[in-house]
Amino acid sequence: MAADTLVQVGRSTRVQIARQTARIEFLGRLVRSALAYPPAALPLLARTLMNQIRFTALHALPFVVVVATVVGLVVLVETMGQVARFGLTDMLGRIFVTVVVHEIGPLLTAIIVLGRSGTAIAAELATSDVLGEMDAMESLGVDRMQLWVLPRVLGGAISVTILTVYFNVATVLSGAVFADLLGHADVGALLEFFRVGVSVSDVGITVLKSALFGAGIAFLCSYEGMGAGGTPTGIPQCVTRGVVASLAFVILVSTVFSLALFL
């Protein structure tokens, strides 16, 4: 029994190492492709990038704002009750920034983008592979990493950053407005709390984290999409793998950032 378990553990470990090694190789191919991008095709890259940003950021904006408004209400109501009990009302801005701007904003935004765009990326690339589109372009000397993956990774990084900024602003505003409506505090005073509580480094950390989330989601979903195995039945499986891998990545990066800031 113990021996069987050991064999299973060993086998699973080997599979995981192979999987991570393959992802690192894919990252290497992406970086190499980016550095060798033909100058004549840069307008095409810009155009594809704008399409990605439009789909990922612009079309998701209404939903992000709705979620941010609800989150702002919930977080502020919960926080107000606790800080008032312990006489820490002047800490409200700092607490809100730490919770929302550093953690909830980037994390929830990434999860929204993962559900909307990550799944679409994995499915789209898998379908292109199954239909022979990538093979056909490759036979003409067009690098599939340059045409399909690079614009999506760049677009993901930019889009999640933009959406996170919107999310954080919407959350703070909604929190302040609801606090005022509920009679807990004055909107102007709250917004001043938040303004004082947000430093340049807070903004920098948020931007960096968001860009990493966006690039990571697009990268992992592209990787899984291109590994669908060339059959239609592989498409839903690769979408699932992309979502799970991206979720694990987002949580891992979030944890690392939190620990690094704490330490």
Place this chain on the structure above:
Amino acid sequence: MSAALRFEQARAHPDEEPLHLEVEAGAFAVMIRPRSPAAGALRMATGQLRPAAGRVEVLGIEPARLRGRALSRFRHRLGVGFSPDGLVSNQTLRLNLLVPLLFAGTGHREARLATDQMLDACGLGQWATARPSGVPAEVRQCAAVARALVRRPELLLLHDPFAALDAETIQRLVDQCRRSAGTVLIATHREEPVLLGAADRVDFGSVTTTVAGESNGTGTN
């Protein structure tokens, strides 16, 4: 005249019949084969498939030995069309033709001009802004051939390119292939009369074949 394409007992898979074929520069050759071996032969020629046996030489180069940028630069000299057509579904027909030109280093203005000229020459001018999913099957096939020709390649490789087309359209595309490509090899499993009539030589796979052609001065060394 040197050979533009040479298969020496080449097999894409171990259980296939070996292919022995030589196509001289400037020739218009047709190869009649079952579907899978024909596709495999073209993939060996583009370097997308390593020969399981034998040797393949294209424009004096063995594609199986190339990697990275050298392989891309080699493929920029080719025009290739597979079946199914592999047109990128979220791009217009114009963009499908523009992309191979841009990635080969052609400037945007020049590439756009070449694209529009080839679309018109292949009878696709009115479909330039349509996506592949929104056009009839015969238009897709014409577009796939146009994409293979748009760079005026030294060597044109097509797999079953005319299945959905009528005789008049096939003749127009065959004429365009002769004008725009240096050497042509079309692999098909069907004995299309217009195609067989236009070919310098037809290979049915049972004998060693050398195909010699007249140079048309386009894309040859």
